Amino acid sequence: MTNDLVVIGSGPAGLAAAIYAARLGPQFVVIEGPLKGGRIINTSIIENYPGLGQLDGSTLMEKFYNQAKDFGTKFLSSQVTNIEFGDPFRVFTNNEEIATKSIILATGSTNRRLQLPLEEDLIGRGISFCATCDGMFMRGKTAYVVGGGDTALHEAIHLSHFAKEVVIVHRRDAFRASKYMQEAILKKQIKVIWNATVSKYFANESGLTEIELTFKDGHLETKQLDGLFLSIGSIPNVEFLNNQVELLNGHIKIDHNFQTNIPGVFAAGDVADPIYKQVVVAAGQGAAAAIQAGLYLSRN
Numbered sequence: 579m580t581n582d583l584v585v586i587g588s589g590p591a592g593l594a595a596a597i598y599a600a601r602l603g604p605q606f607v608v609i610e611g612p613l614k615g616g617r618i619i620n621t622s623i624i625e626n627y628p629g630l631g632q633l634d635g636s637t638l639m640e641k642f643y644n645q646a647k648d649f650g651t652k653f654l655s656s657q658v659t660n661i662e663f664g665d666p667f668r669v670f671t672n673n674e675e676i677a678t679k680s681i682i683l684a685t686g687s688t689n690r691r692l693q694l695p696l697e698e699d700l701i702g703r704g705i706s707f708c709a710t711c712d713g714m715f716m717r718g719k720t721a722y723v724v725g726g727g728d729t730a731l732h733e734a735i736h737l738s739h740f741a742k743e744v745v746i747v748h749r750r751d752a753f754r755a756s757k758y759m760q761e762a763i764l765k766k767q768i769k770v771i772w773n774a775t776v777s778k779y780f781a782n783e784s785g786l787t788e789i790e791l792t793f794k795d796g797h798l799e800t801k802q803l804d805g806l807f808l809s810i811g812s813i814p815n816v817e818f819l820n821n822q823v824e825l826l827n828g829h830i831k832i833d834h835n836f837q838t839n840i841p842g843v844f845a846a847g848d849v850a851d852p853i854y855k856q857v858v859v860a861a862g863q864g865a866a867a868a869i870q871a872g873l874y875l876s877r878n
Contacts, residue, residue: 580666580677581605582875585868586658587684589616590857591847593642594864595682595871600649602872606678607652609671611815614655615639616686616847618857621702621711627858635711638857658685658818663840679878680871683823683830683838683845684864685815689808692724696779704786705779705806709733710856716741716805722789724776725809726750731759733809738766745801746770747791774799776806814849827852836867842878844871 582604585595588611596608613619621635630638647653656671661681669676689707691697697705706712709723713736721741723734726748737744746763751772753760763770771791777798778790786806791799814829824831824839830850837844846863848855 579605580679581607582678583607583680583682583868583871584609584667584669584676584678585682585684586669587611587616587686587847587849588614588643588653589684589686589847590618590639590642590860591686591849591864591867592616592682592684593639593646594861595684595846595868596646596651597642597649598865598868599682599871600646600651602868604872604875607654607676608646609654609656609658609669609676611685612657615643617689617707621706621708624711624857625714626710626856635857642861660818660820661822663822663843667842680842680874681844682864682867682871683819683843683849684847684860684867685818685849686860687812687814687848689812690810692776692808692810694776694779696781700779700781700786703784704781704804705808707808707812708855709736709807712805712807713737713740718742719804720745720802721805721807722747722801722803723807723809724748725811726753726755727809727811728755728759729811730809731755731763733807734768735759735762735766737807738768741805744768745803747774747776748772749775812848812855816849835870836863837870837874842871842874844874 583606585608618635625632660670662668666677717740720743721737722745773794774791777792780788829852830845844867846867847860
């Protein structure tokens with residue numbers, strides 16, 4: 579049997595696409611991928627999703643998932659390994675092959691890590707990747723930001739509205755960020771530690787307590803803190819596409835209809851969005867991609 583649509587990914591974009599696809603009526607399936615709910619499930623508190631108040635990322639994604647399931651969405655707990663863009667498209671997972679007339683790529687991205695011991699265990703317990711999501715918890719506290727691009731500086735400025743002290747740790751002696759962002763940092767009088775990298779985490783039962791910094795000249799310093807925000811980039815999850823879909827700066831390139839360079843193949847969320855990286859944006863893009871996929875199917 580050939581499906582009308584396959585949605586790849588079960589984060590905000592993928593699940594929103596599923597909710598809209600279910601209402602539009604095509605025969606479709608959602609392939610969940612390696613992280614059911616997407617990386618937002620690691621966010622301890624979300625306060626800026628309209629209409630829902632304060633809740634954690636896992637609870638929000640459970641709401642998305644249950645709503646899609648209530649609409650009759652079929653989920654497959656597997657991971658896509660390859661796609662053949664023929665007629666029909668053939669999606670290969672680690673245990674089956676699925677034929678389909680259209681595809682929505684909503685595979686998200688993976689935050690870059692420092693790859694240090696304790697890191698994975700401390701995510702959500704002192705280590706965060708999103709000041710917009712977790713900045714409120716730094717009210718009156720000390721927050722460190724790792725990075726030197728526009729995103730890192732934006733995170734630091736956002737944190738300065740809450741934290742009593744914000745410190746940026748950058749491995750070089752100059753920022754890569756735009757002049758505008760650098761001037762904004764100066765106006766906020768945010769402290770910067772140059773030529774240093776985080777080399778070790780210290781924690782207790784409550785979470786992260788200190789970090790060790792290694793400087794280019796070899797000396798070490800230990801810093802106490804309440805939260806560490808890693809802003810060293812993210813990696814769109816596109817490896818399985820094997821360069822068959824056009825990319826732009828590492829992200830899937832889409833047109834105003836959320837379609838890729840391959841007719842019938844759409845993309846939404848962080849895998850195609852290099853700018854916003856917000857749940858509400860990803861959900862909106864997923865809904866739009868599903869609507870466009872429905873229009874594509876009706877024309878073909």
